[in-house]
Every structure is written in structure tokens, then in C-alpha cells.
Amino acid sequence: xxxxxxxxxxxxxxxxxxxxxxxxxxxxxxxxxxxxxxxxxxxxxxxxxxxxxxxxxxxxxxxxxxxxxxxxxxxxxxxxxxxxxxxxxxxxxxxxxxxxxxxxxxxxxxxxxxxxxxxxxxxxxxxxxxxxxxxxxxxxxxxxxxxxxxxxxxxxxxxxxxxxxxxxxxxxxxxxxxxxxxxxxxxxxxxxxxxxxxxxxxxxxxxxxxxxxxxxxxxxxxxxxxxxxxxxxxxxxxxxxxxxxxxxxxxxxxxxxxxxxxxxxxxxxx
Amino acid sequence: xxxxxxxxxxxxxxxxxxxxxxxxxxxxxxxxxxxxxxxxxxxxxxxxxxxxxxxxxxxxxxxxxxxxxxxxxxxxxxxxxxxxxxxxxxxxxxxxxxxxxxxxxxxxxxxxxxxxxxxxxxxxxxxxxxxxxxxxxxxxxxxxxxxxxxxxxxxxxxxxxxxxxxxxxxxxxxxxxxxxxxxxxxxxxxxxxxxxxxxxxxxxxxxxxxxxxxxxxxxxxxxxxxxxxxxxxxxxxxxxxxxxxxxxxxxxxxxxxxxxxxxxxxxxxxxxxxxxxxxxxxxxxxxxxxxxxxxxxxxxxxx
Numbered sequence: 001x002x003x004x005x006x007x008x009x010x011x012x013x014x015x016x017x018x019x020x021x022x023x024x025x026x027x028x029x030x031x032x033x034x035x036x037x038x039x040x041x042x043x044x045x046x047x048x049x050x051x052x053x054x055x056x057x058x059x060x061x062x063x064x065x066x067x068x069x070x071x072x073x074x075x076x077x078x079x080x081x082x083x084x085x086x087x088x089x090x091x092x093x094x095x096x097x098x099x100x101x102x103x104x105x106x107x108x109x110x111x112x113x114x115x116x117x118x119x120x121x122x123x124x125x126x127x128x129x130x131x132x133x134x135x136x137x138x139x140x141x142x143x144x145x146x147x148x149x150x151x152x153x154x155x156x157x158x159x160x161x162x163x164x165x166x167x168x169x170x171x172x173x174x175x176x177x178x179x180x181x182x183x184x185x186x187x188x189x190x191x192x193x194x195x196x197x198x199x200x201x202x203x204x205x206x207x208x209x210x211x212x213x214x215x216x217x218x219x220x221x222x223x224x225x226x227x228x229x230x231x232x233x234x235x236x237x238x239x240x241x242x243x244x245x246x247x248x249x250x251x252x253x254x255x256x257x258x259x260x261x262x263x264x265x266x267x268x269x270x
Numbered sequence: 271x272x273x274x275x276x277x278x279x280x281x282x283x284x285x286x287x288x289x290x291x292x293x294x295x296x297x298x299x300x301x302x303x304x305x306x307x308x309x310x311x312x313x314x315x316x317x318x319x320x321x322x323x324x325x326x327x328x329x330x331x332x333x334x335x336x337x338x339x340x341x342x343x344x345x346x347x348x349x350x351x352x353x354x355x356x357x358x359x360x361x362x363x364x365x366x367x368x369x370x371x372x373x374x375x376x377x378x379x380x381x382x383x384x385x386x387x388x389x390x391x392x393x394x395x396x397x398x399x400x401x402x403x404x405x406x407x408x409x410x411x412x413x414x415x416x417x418x419x420x421x422x423x424x425x426x427x428x429x430x431x432x433x434x435x436x437x438x439x440x441x442x443x444x445x446x447x448x449x450x451x452x453x454x455x456x457x458x459x460x461x462x463x464x465x466x467x468x469x470x471x472x473x474x475x476x477x478x479x480x481x482x483x484x485x486x487x488x489x490x491x492x493x494x495x496x497x498x499x500x501x502x503x504x505x506x507x508x509x510x511x512x513x514x515x516x517x518x519x520x521x522x523x524x525x526x527x528x529x530x531x532x533x534x535x536x537x538x539x540x541x542x543x544x545x546x547x548x549x550x551x552x553x554x555x556x557x558x559x560x561x562x563x564x565x566x567x568x569x570x571x572x573x
Contacts, residue, residue: 143402162402183401202399221416224296224373225401225408227337228419232403245338263399 003033003057007065007086009050013041014089018072020047022080022099025057033057068108074101077118090127093120096144106150115163117144121236125150128172131165132158141165141182147236154191157184160201168238176203179262185229187238198255198262204229206244206267215254220268222248243269271561273537276544278560283434283529284548285556288317288347289354290429290520291384292377294330295366300340304329306372307342309365314346315466316516318475318486322348322357323431323518325463336375337419343377345463347431347518354426355384362420363390367411373419376406378520381425388422430556433517433525436474436492436545437536438509444540445511446470452515455535461524462517474514477549489547509542522556530563 005020016039019025025033034048047053050070051063059080067073068087077096087105097116102123109127112120113134126148132155133140140159151169158174160182167184173191176184179198186205195203196212204226226249230240247269254262271278293310297303307326314324323346330341346361348354366374367390374387387409391398394411400422401408407422435452439445453469456462464470479487490500492512497503505512515532519525533544546560 164403200399202401223410223417224337224339224371224419225410225417227339228373228408229403231336231338 001055001058002060002062002083003030003053004055005047005051005053005061005063007050007063007067007070008052010066011040011050011069013069015040015050015070016072017047017050017070018075020061020063020070020073020082021075021077022057022059022061022082023076023078025061028057030054030056066105068106074099077101087124093118096120107148109153111148112141112144112146114139115141115144115146119145119147122146122148122150125169126152128153128155129158130156130167131160131163132156133160139180147233147238149238151188157182157201157203160184166233166236166238176201176262179203183229185233187240187244195255195262195264197258199259200261202263202265204249204265206269208250208266208268211252211264212255214256215252215264216256218251218253218263220248220250222246223251223265226265271564273534273544273564275539276537276541278533278537278564279543279545280559280561281546282548282551282557282559283432283546284551284554285430285432285434285522285525285558286349286553287555288323288349288429288431288518289351289382289426290345290347290431290518291354291358291381291424291426292327292520293344293346293358293362293366293424294336294341294375294377295344296330296335296337296339296341296373296375297369298339298371300329300342302369302371303340303342306366306369307344309369310346310361311344311465312365314361315471317347317349317431322346322354322361323463323465323516324361325465325469325518327463328460337373339373343460345461345518345520347429347463347465351382351384351426355386355424358384358386358424358426359389362386363393367393367413367418367420370415374421376421376424378425378427381427383423384426385422386424387420390420391422427520429518429520430522430525431518432554433519433529433556433558434547435515435517435529435532435536436543436547437513437515437541438492438505438543438545439511439513440508440540440542442511444538445513448536448538448541449513449515451538452532452536455531456515456517456528459524459528459531461521462519462528464515465518466514466516469515471514471516472512474512474547477553504545506542514547522558525556526558526563529558529560530566533560533564 019036106124131141154172170188311324335341474489475486
């Protein structure tokens, strides 16, 4: 039986709850879990002041409530599963290296920053800086998967080094900015300045978009690896229509102000 | 034991431990996938002369293939994992990468990993791109029609090679017909291949030769033209043609099942005996006894 956490008091200022993580709750009794420390503003308080705990921890945690003001959920998570029946706050899954996080609602900014492994699935929308590096970091996401069924805002995959980010809807500006490697797939539309400063990596978009003049067109072709990816995305519950599946893609290489080894693939089917 | 009018000889097939791999080839059309599959399985009838044994295992429907394109699965066997890794690298590089529109995937979920795409990637001359998806790593190698996609690693597993049947018939026509019926039935199975031309071999071999340089030579005991010439002929009067079917499989169970089906399908009018080849039992790790196979409670075929 999974451990259940139910938010009974909505915090008035952000609550920092990195203890909501399988790594921190492993081998603790329910009472010990209730007494784990969270930061409420600048005060340390026990988890039970905000969450009602029930059940026993068996590797899975179910969290209920609107956690939009709860930060750092599942930070540094390395195993297990967390399901949140609601929205989550910033820094969810920061630096996680394994396991799975499922958000049934929306996520705020900084989902999975500097992530190393595992998977984060967001059924709703996400904010800015999905899978990014923190300000000043030269390397962002280094592995794992972030699957957002809805839209995301700006700078998704900033300085991403490895891994997969999928956006079921639209992405904001600067998608894949300063990207080092890895894969970003946007099934809707992308904002402006996608791939700015990218060295390597792939940005794939279902719709055509205006690219920076430092990108040049290589060819139109049908990359077989994309069909492999699309089949994988279908298995994760994302909708890939036949038009996209069979679409030729424009391959743009760039950013020529950097290595020029990155690529943006734009579906020519739409 | 008899099946209809065919005697099943109380003997065993002597099979060997080998290492096997499954290679999934996809392409834009099933014709191109098959072209690559035929190429990669070419000159791969026997480890004695070809360094590996290979064959087409199955056609894969587009909906079931890794990239939703038509595909073919191929099994390749060699005597050890290292050797198999080399064969995979050579054959995928020369026969699949060269074939238009193809991609090539590891088809075994478990086993000992050998690096294939991770070596072929150097053909990309620095322009290759790696992709990690789930637990697998792939390489995109730029080629003149676009890209060749290949798994970084392929799994190899302990397998069984050299399962066999000998079909002893009254004449060439009847024996060929029986062998064809057997191979047709056996090809419906997965996890096995029949590495010889159309699944059948006429030049069965024995170990050694009067010529010191040869490690194998014609199986004189089963050559009808040598009955009365050699003193170890296994052929009765009236047996004028012998054909062999060799089976390699990913598991012993798969080889045994193929042999059961093959024996039953080959037992046709004009087939005097069905036997199996062995070397006295001292060489191979697996002894597959024909009578035990057919008496197995798991087998509901007609005996």
C-alpha cells in the first residue's frame, strides 16, 4: 500500500518540502514521516503541519491537494514513484536520478532542473525552464525523460546535455537555448529563437516556425529514428497522428555561431 | 517407431552450444527489408566455412516493428560471443547499412551485450549522432539516402546449433518433396533458423578426412553412390537419396520443437527412414533423441 499524503492546510508562503521523496522516506515509520522537516518560509516545521499521512511507504507516494506553493517535491529522487493528484510548485524533481513522478495537474517553473535520470510526466501544462540548468550552470538535464502533455513556457531544455523532453502542446521562446545535446520534441508550435546557441542535439517540431538566420537548411527527408521515437511516445500515451508519423521533415543545422552540429527538424506535413 | 510408413531411427542429433543473436531489419518497404535480410544471411550456412550461421526467422508486420515500418528478423549464430560480435559488426555494416532506407535493431531483450553500432558509427566520420531512448542507445550515421539508424549494442545469448534431421528416401524427387514439406512447417516457428539453402543441405559432413588439411569431409555413410564402396554405409537397399535439415535455435526447446514438426512433416510416402546426425556423442553438448522427442507428452503430433 502506498503512502498517502493529503494537503490539509494550504501554505500562505511557499513551502519547501524536499522530504517528499522516496529516498527520504525509505525505512521510516508513518510517525517519523509526519515529523520530517519542511521549510515554511524561513521556519522549520514538521510535515504534519501541512500534510495528513496515512498508509505505509512501499516505494510509492500518492500526494493529494493543490501543491502549487510546495517547492522541491522529489528533489534528488533516485527510485520509487510519486503521483500528485493536483498541481505542483517549482523545482519538482530537481536533480532526480531515477524513479517516476506523475503530475496529474500543472507544474510551475523549473521542472526537473539538472535532472540525471528517471521520468517526470505532467498531464497538464508546465512553466518556464523545464529540464534546464540553473543560472550559471554550464550543463542542465543530463538524462531521463520529461513528458509534458500540455504546453510549456520559455527556455525548455536550456543547456540540456542528454535525455528527452516531449511537449504535447506548444513551447515558448528559446526552446533548447544553448543546448549541448539530447532531444526535445514539440508536438504543437514553438516560439521564437528556438535552438539559439545550441551546439549539438535535436529539436523536433510538428509545425514550421521561423528560425534564426544562423540556422541553414540541410534537406527534406524522413528520419527513421523519429518513427522509432514516435512509437515510443505513443506507448507513453501521447497522440501521434498519421500525418506526423509519415511526414517528411526539413532538417536545419545550427547554431552556426556555435559548433553548427545541432539540428532542428520541422515537419513538412503541415 | 514408425510414422505412417516411415521408420524413425532410434538415434540422436548431436547439437552444440553456440551464441545467437536476433537482428531486426526495417525499411521503407518489405522488399528492401528482405533485400537486406537476404544479404546479411548470405554465405552463412555453416560455421565450418562461413564463420557463422544465419537465416531469416520471420517477417515482421509494420505495426510490430520498432519504427512502424515493414521488417524482417534474422538470427545469427557463432561459436562464441566475441566471434558473434565481429560477425554482427561485419554483416550489419556491409549488408544492412549499405541497403537503402534500412534501420537495424537489437532483437533480444536480454543477454550479453556486444557493441555493434558503437563501432559502425565511425563510418560517420565525426558526423554521427547518438540518441538515447529508454534503455537503448542508437546511432544515426549519415549516408547518401539520409541516415542509417542502428542500435549501439546487440545482445547475444547461449543458443543451440546443429540440431538436424536426415531424410532417407527412395529417390531424389520424394526426398526433396519431404524435405520441402518439413522446412515449410518448421519455418512457421520462431526462435529457430534453417541456415542452409532453402533450409536443406545435401552435402552432410563427417569430422575429419583422409586429407590432413581438411577438418570435415563428405558424410560417406549416407552417400548412396558409396553404398558397397565404404564399409560403414547406413543406407539400406532402396534408399537412393538423403537430405539433411540443420536447425539452429535460441533455445534447446525451440530446436526440439522444430525437429518434432520436421519429422512429422517429412514422414511421407517414399521416405524409408528419418534419422539424425551425430558424432558418437562425444562432441556436442546436446543429444536430442528422436524417439524421446516424439514420445514427449508435450507433443500431440501423429506417431
